[in-house]
Amino acid sequence: MAKGRELKGRIKSIEGTRKITRSMEMVATSKLKRAQDRVVAARPYARALEAVIADLYSPELAERFPLLRQPESGAQGDMPKSGGRAAVLLLTSNQGLAGAFNANLIREARNLLARLAAGGVETELHIVGRKGIGFFRYIGAKIASSRTDIGDKPAAAHGSELVDGLMNAFIEKKLDALYIVYAKYNSPLSTPPVAERVLPVTPPERKGAARDYLLFPNAEEILTALLPLYVRNAVYRALVETVAGEQGARRTAMKAATDNAGDILNVLRRTYNRARQAQITQEIAEIVGGAEALSG
Amino acid sequence: MLKVSVISPEKVLYEGEASSVVAPAFDGEVGILTGHAPMITALGRGTLRVDGGAGNQRFIVEGGFLQVVDDQVRVVTEQAKAG
Numbered sequence: 001m002a003k004g005r006e007l008k009g010r011i012k013s014i015e016g017t018r019k020i021t022r023s024m025e026m027v028a029t030s031k032l033k034r035a036q037d038r039v040v041a042a043r044p045y046a047r048a049l050e051a052v053i054a055d056l057y058s059p060e061l062a063e064r065f066p067l068l069r070q071p072e073s074g075a076q077g078d079m080p081k082s083g084g085r086a087a088v089l090l091l092t093s094n095q096g097l098a099g100a101f102n103a104n105l106i107r108e109a110r111n112l113l114a115r116l117a118a119g120g121v122e123t124e125l126h127i128v129g130r131k132g133i134g135f136f137r138y139i140g141a142k143i144a145s146s147r148t149d150i151g152d153k154p155a156a157a158h159g160s161e162l163v164d165g166l167m168n169a170f171i172e173k174k175l176d177a178l179y180i181v182y183a184k185y186n187s188p189l190s191t192p193p194v195a196e197r198v199l200p201v202t203p204p205e206r207k208g209a210a211r212d213y214l215l216f217p218n219a220e221e222i223l224t225a226l227l228p229l230y231v232r233n234a235v236y237r238a239l240v241e242t243v244a245g246e247q248g249a250r251r252t253a254m255k256a257a258t259d260n261a262g263d264i265l266n267v268l269r270r271t272y273n274r275a276r277q278a279q280i281t282q283e284i285a286e287i288v289g290g291a292e293a294l295s296g
Numbered sequence: 297m298l299k300v301s302v303i304s305p306e307k308v309l310y311e312g313e314a315s316s317v318v319a320p321a322f323d324g325e326v327g328i329l330t331g332h333a334p335m336i337t338a339l340g341r342g343t344l345r346v347d348g349g350a351g352n353q354r355f356i357v358e359g360g361f362l363q364v365v366d367d368q369v370r371v372v373t374e375q376a377k378a379g
Contacts, residue, residue: 041307048303048372052336052363156305156374211365216321216337222361225338229360229374236305 004279007272011265018261024097025254028247031152032188035244038154039185042237049230054206056219056226064220066171067201067227080176082120087144087166087175088112089198090125091182091238092132093246094148099253101183101191101246102131108193109181121176128162128239152243159236163198167231170199182238183245189252191245198234201227298330300346300369302355304376309355315348317369319362326362334365343379344371354379 062068080086090109092102109125109132116123124144127133133146150158169175178199183191215222300317302310317328320342341358360373 038306042305044301044308045303045305045372048363048370052361052372056336159305160374211334213363213365214333214335214337216326216335217323222336222338225359226361232374233305 004272004275007268007275011268011272014261014265014268018258018265021254021257021261025251025258028251028254032244032247032251035152035240035247036185036188038240039237039244042233042240046233046237049226049233050204051207053223053226053230054204055210055213056215056223057203057206058219061220061223062203065223065227067167067199067231068203069170069200079116079119080121083122084176085122085124085174086116086177086179087124087126087169088116088195089162089166089178089180089235090127090129090132091180091242092127092129093242094130094151095246096131097253098246098250099256101249101253102129102135104193105181105183105242106132106135108195112179112181112195126162126166150239152247154236154239154243156232156236158239160232162239163232163235164228167199167228175199180235180238182242183249185241185244185248188244188248191241191248196234196238198231201231297349298328298367298369300349300371302344302346302353302357302371302376303373305374309376309378310346310353312346313349314346314353314369316345317347317362317371318345319371320344320357321362328362328364328369330367332364332367336361336363339371339373344376 088109090105092105096102113123113125125136125141126144127136127146128150130148133143133148136143147162163178166175166178170178177197179195180198181193181195184194185191297313297315298317300310300312300314301308315329319326319328320340322338322340325342326337339357339360339362342356344355344357346353346355355376356379357371357373358375360371363370363372
């Protein structure tokens with residue numbers, strides 16, 4: 001029964017694979033829970049910051065803030081004008097086995113880079129996560145900076161480490177724009193890659209009626225202090241959303257893998273049992289045939 | 297009573313009621329009681345005191361701002377820890 005033994009081997013091996021994918025699914029589920037909590041916990045800060053900046057912002061003030069320096073006229077859409085320089089910060093994960101998660105992010109980044117290049121804008125690429133670094137190194141792209149040490153518990157400090165240097169370059173006019181490519185976390189099943197322009201800052205819109213605040217020292221100084229916080233927070237939020245998206249994508253991918261392993265096992269078991277049954281039937285037929293030959 | 301929340305980028309550190317808040321503004325301490333006019337002030341570095349309500353809370357803060365509106369006090373700061 002050579003075929004039977006072979007089938008048995010395959011069944012064993014797929015059972016092993018299913019055990020692995022199932023435990024990875026469970027690990028991703030518990031990490032997803034924690035990453036999701038972090039996304040939710042980051043919201044009040046972002047909201048409070050947005051509300052106050054929207055309250056204080058006025059177009060007359062805008063010209064005085066380097067971080068609000070809008071692209072010069074002649075630029076199309078939100079892109080810097082031809083001859084300008086933009087930085088793209090791409091967030092990917094360190095580990096794979098998350099379906100098309102990283103591939104989607106990389107594709108979004110390449111589209112953005114191509115769009116910028118088509119507009120005559122020079123680009124520099126900053127990457128977080130082994131998957132993105134590996135890909136762009138493979139195609140031989142120039143990588144301005146890369147980090148792999150952020151992992152699945154990003155802290156607010158990571159956001160500032162990533163963006164502070166770029167923010168200074170922007171203030172010194174060495175950069176005309178900063179884009180960030182990350183996975184937006186809508187739900188565990190919806191984590192679309194998005195490219196967002198972080199610099200120059202797009203002032204948030206005011207919700208509700210304006211209040212007359214006493215301002216200390218004054219609107220200008222408060223904005224000067226808050227705009228960098230706003231930019232850092234945008235990066236921090238992108239980091240936590242990407243981590244949550246990664247775990248969501250991994251859970252989905254591993255669930256699909258576990259289900260597929262189950263389907264294959266069903267087919268293999270059926271084939272195995274059929275082969276075993278056929279062999280038994282054949283053996284019985286042989287015995288009966290033998291006995292009949294003897295008695296006949 | 298004032299409604300107070302202390303918010304850092306990573307989480308809400310404190311949310312609750314208080315009878316008074318003393319915060320380290322950029323140029324010295326500022327005290328808030330109920331009925332305060334709407335105000336936004338930049339913060340410096342020091343100890344934030346939230347008194348009354350659920351015990352007296354202390355936080356060490358640096359930078360950010362404090363917003364008061366309709367007896368709601370929001371302290372939003374990048375660096376904050378319970379102290």
